[in-house]
Amino acid sequence: MAGISRRRLFGLGAAGVAAAGAGTLAVRSLQGEEAGPTTATAAGSGTESAAVPFYGEHQAGIVTPAQDRLHFVAFDVTTRDRAELVELLQEWTAAAARMTQGQEAGALGAVGGLPEAPPDDTGEALGLPASGLTLTVGFGPSLFDDRFGLAGRRPQALADLPKFPGEALLPEISGGDLCVQACAHDPQVAVHAIRNLARIGFGRVSVRYSQLGFGRTSSTSRSQATPRNLMGFKDGTANLKLEDTAMLREHLWAAPEDGAAWMAGGSYLVTRKIRMHIETWDRTSLTEQEAIFGRNKGEGAALGMAKEFDEPDFAKRGPDGQPLIADIAHVRLAHPSSHGGARMLRRGYNFVDGSDGLGRLDAGLFFIAYQRDPRRQFVPVQLALARQDVLNEYIKHVSSGLFAVPPGVRDAGDYWGRGLFG
């Protein structure tokens, strides 16, 4: 390996090319290798380092048991050329198929390319395992304007969200033509994936905003314990779970009969960045905190019940004749029974963006919910919460996103959004 830098590098480059096509690696190699068409190392979520299959009927990252870390990004499309946009989606799909399997973003890798060219991968995830990385793409309402000839293909379910009482949305961290949700058990892996998609997209898209999150705030599988949000309460107890196949069909996946045939097998994503007034909350009494949520803090049981998963009894009254769970308690307002059975698959993350310059933590919940039709699910639930929830004294919605998440990529010949553009 000794010798002058360039000669050594050229040697490495040649080795990288020679090895191309040799197969799929569980760990990012130090030389580029071609991604095989199948997900050889996919092993479910048994271990935190394993790979999650990329190809399938639905995109990964929705019912996939929620990983612990998030890097979410929204892009503005800067090209006005439809063919360039399609080409980008094809390149992104190929890179995502590689990265989710623990490989580098491009076949030439971070050190296997031509020394006079920038690397084909940024390199900070070299040697790290797949870490359960999933990449999930979505199309925002603004993509369906007249730039790309898509106006006639906008799904009805992708209706603009109404203005909700009390929200204080910042346009610069809301919306977006495209989004990518990267989830992994290692933040370095999630950050690496988004960074490489942004790098590949240079000149065609630009990053509108991005958000890191940690400590999933919902479980999406019965194999996971319900985690706690930054208010210290268990969150998402009544969440849709991947094991509930019939419920997922009813509440999660878009179907052909919904219109917009290209979305069948997809879902609709709503994101809300919810800032919490942490310091005020921390000075609120335990009784008041529990009354606001309608659950106790330790076990997570609805008030009057013993266990977290006991169904709340909203009719139960205390000796004073008042309902144990107040009419405006969060658990009652958000409960499916208050909305004709409306359910969502929540997949949010805590965020802490440092502090706000006024001595307060800039922290809260990056809310993520997937559903079949936001008009029947997120919108009525959020309207009820925004109008009545006592929790509103302690939170503020500062960003909002809405995206049509197309179905999964079937195989190496397919790409994200082929049904829409093809």
Place this chain on the structure above:
Amino acid sequence: MAGISRRRLFGLGAAGVAAAGAGTLAVRSLQGEEAGPTTATAAGSGTESAAVPFYGEHQAGIVTPAQDRLHFVAFDVTTRDRAELVELLQEWTAAAARMTQGQEAGALGAVGGLPEAPPDDTGEALGLPASGLTLTVGFGPSLFDDRFGLAGRRPQALADLPKFPGEALLPEISGGDLCVQACAHDPQVAVHAIRNLARIGFGRVSVRYSQLGFGRTSSTSRSQATPRNLMGFKDGTANLKLEDTAMLREHLWAAPEDGAAWMAGGSYLVTRKIRMHIETWDRTSLTEQEAIFGRNKGEGAALGMAKEFDEPDFAKRGPDGQPLIADIAHVRLAHPSSHGGARMLRRGYNFVDGSDGLGRLDAGLFFIAYQRDPRRQFVPVQLALARQDVLNEYIKHVSSGLFAVPPGVRDAGDYWGRGLFG
């Protein structure tokens, strides 16, 4: 457990009091329990969930094998009453002794307290293990002004840093009277700890700034592989390691003969938030990237050498007669041999604070280095780098911190900074 909320809560509260003193738990309980005086569950760093001993000659979180996540906070002291400040340090020490052992911040916990009072712990880490949490406190130069009668006790080694060429420091995220470095393998645990210290400090300190980090960028033990920074290069190969006891004595720990006897067994901390121009770097050729670092990207070996830990040969020249490692390559400028053997213990983390509104990731390195005397270690190294390092085209120092980190807390009767205030 059924019954009205308050009765149930009072019941829990009584149980919590009854259980007080029963011992130390490895996992945060749902009822408050007194911390035992010793670190019963401390088991080193064998697993990511284990507890790190809190009491000792040195503070934990310095030579402790670097955990994967950081929450760093700087506080301004708002009280002008020395006794109140001492009381705060005593309360913080007691809370830190508990939290690092996987317990709640206060003895009454998040659900075991009086229902009409705010909880004694914010609760979001309930049920999570200790996760290797360490809490490390430091005193900034501004603490030694005339507010607390400490002017005569300022260590000479805590000399203000000079202005470095090219730095663009933001005062609102620099400095601080006090700092706490929280490191853990679970960000929820690190965030929880800082939040509870801020909560306890309400009315006496206010948060000046805080920073989350992930993916340690240095190894502090020979048992750890060298990680990669966001430029994709292995970082901190020549770092001080906990196994090098004699080197630590020489380069890391303050000694009685250094003056400021209260600092013996302590160390000096320099923090620098270094923003990276990620997108520009990603468009730089591999040859140029490697020439700038003076190392190859894959293996991390100094140019001209085969392996990461091979000592760089700065005399080696290529066939063109030029040095293989340029005079202004990072590895040469930062190498101990260029600074009379000056070494530091680096313990930095990557950060990604979302994006900057101009389509670029707001990302880089939160540099953390411990040393015996910054005047002989950080300052000369950084002056050389700031003057000559080609890397400066790709980075910008935006914040700076300097702190005297006192020795460890010996036992339950001791507290952070007793040598300074006692």
